[in-house]
Amino acid sequence: MSIDTAKGVLGDATIAELETGLRGTVVRPGDPAYDQARAVWNAAHDKHPALVVRCAGTADVIRAVEFARSQDLLVAVRGGAHSIAGFSTCEGGIVIDLSAMKGAVVDPVRRRVVAQAGMTWGDLDHETQAFGLAVTGGLVSSTGVSGFTLGGGVGWLLRRHGLASDNLTAAEVVTADGRVVRADARENPELYWALRGGGGNFGVVTSLEFELHPVGPQVLAGLIFYPADQARQVITGWRELTGAMPDELTTLINLTTAPPLPFLPEEVHGTRILALAGMYAGAPEDGEAAVAPLRTLGTPVADLMGPMPYLGMQSLLDPLWTAGAHNYFTSAFIEPSDDAVDAVLRHHAMSPTPFSELHLHQLGGAFARVPADATAFSQRDAGVLCNVIARSADGTGFDEHVAWARAARQEIAGHGRGTMYVNFTGDAAEDRVRASYPDAVHERLVRVKDAYDPTNMFRLNQNIRPSGAS
Known part of the structure; x- marks a missing residue:
């Protein structure tokens, strides 16, 4: 059976030739495994690639890249397949799926x-x-x-x-x-x-x-929940503490809605709430003094901060972030001024769904001590990363949720330099990617792109366009 692609038609013989050069497998439309193979974690992106090549190793990747080039196919590369902005799938192209490569x-x-x-x-x-x-x-x-x-x-x-x-x-x-x-x-x-x-x-x-x-196996970590009416004092108090926190402690504030979980009082279920999360990356007993001030920023609804396995902290949020929902993530590097806090609180109050969240992620420490020119990541002097998250379990009202997230991000970003975290840009918007790199960094990235991908074959990403591409 031939397959229509965005560029033309692939015949059976052409696909068979690809398959004979693989240790992995090719999944095509009509195969029993196709719908599972094309699915990504973020159900907001429902694409139909012409082929999914499930690679068993580097040799399969080489073969898939050569095939895509010879057939002029759009290429999506899939690792973990979260695909927040939809980059690990495509319409009518080839998905180079690395998910079986887990050594x-x-x-x-x-x-x-x-x-x-x-x-x-x-x-x-x-x-x-x-x-x-x-x-x-x-x-x-x-x-x-x-x-x-x-x-x-x-x-x-x-x-x-x-x-x-x-x-x-x-x-x-x-x-x-x-x-x-x-x-x-x-x-x-x-x-x-x-x-x-x-x-x-x-x-x-x-x-x-x-x-x-x-690190670990035990760390001091977890969550402290505060009611929404204490959010301002908790955030501003946290802001004052961050300057003196040891590097071992990384914290995050999540403005969210209380889930119906047994460790939270029933009367707060479904209400807006603030969760202060953190982990001390040293001996748990040494972290008690560091986290103690976090417990006194207000009157906690629940205090779940304590010793736990590092693996437990790394998977603590997994039950809330299962596959199959519609997700939109965007972000801004900001300084948490009083005006920025006002903007965050205002948009939290306007959030249209219990699954809408705003995260204030503490930066600094070792992150800030990396020289600005050592890596392409360039926002080393920012104080806080604000992530704005819209989520719908089944897609209902998702466009409204996304509009809320975009509006929130636009205002909150005004309390920084307008830059964002390239993993959480929300959309495939080159102007936003361009704004997130200083001029010298972007020019250097273009030179690297020119050297290794001058035709922009790998463009399903927050794209750095090569100088010769239209």
Whole structure:
């Protein structure tokens, strides 16, 4: 059976030739596995690719890239498949699916791990915690390691050990012309610089090497819930505390709606609430003094901060972020002035659904000490990352929810420089990507794009357009 693509028709013989060169499999429309193969975590993106190539290793990735180039197919690269902005799927093109590539090799002596690009943070944490080691990972364990890292990587170890991308020591990349290159501080150093914060622009990353750090297995972590009528005093009090917090402690404020969970009093279920989350990345007993002031910012509704396994904290939010809902995430780097707090509180009060949230993620510490030109991630002097999240379980009212998130982000971003976290831009908008990099950084990224992907084959990302592309 031939397949229509956005560029033409693929015949059976052409597809069969692709299949014979793979150790993995090809899934096409009409196959029993097609609907499952094309689905991504974020149900807001319901696309129908012409082919899904489930790669078993780097050789399959090379073959898929060569095939896509020869047939002039639109290319989507899938790792963990969260696909917040829809980049890991496409209409009428080819999905290069890395999700079966889940191997990892941990070197506990050198404190390094080499992870294949299909791993999620749950997969990788499982491997590294066997040795009492970790690297900054996602706040939801189903997040893909590769996409998270290439856009920066904000997590609970940020203030102690920096971004995930700050800890990336090397990567294997299949380029647009089918070459396999290593990028590290010595070999292809400009590509290495660009991979750390420049997104998935420069090729298919098939494995990543990280520096690891002693973390866990027990940490002091969890949530403290405050009622919404105390939100202003809690946020402003938290803001004053952040300047003196030790680097081991990373915190986040989530303005949300109280879920109907047994650890919260029944009378607050369904009401607006503030959750102060945090993790101390040292010995739990040493963290008690650091988190004590967080307990006195108001009158807590529930205090769930205490010793727990690091793996428990890494998966604590998973039940709230299951696959199949419609999601829209956008963001702004801001300074938490009184006016910024006013804007955040106002938009929280206007949120149209219990699943709409605003996060204020504390920065600083090791994150801020990385030299501005060391990586492509450039917002080192920001005080807070504000994430604005709209979510609908079944898509009902989703357009309204997205409109709320965009309006909230637009106003809140005015309390910073207008820049955003490239993993959470909400839309594939090149002007927003351009605004999020200083001129010199963007020009350098374009030069790297010109060198490794001059035709913009890998454009389903927060795109850095090569100089020769229209």
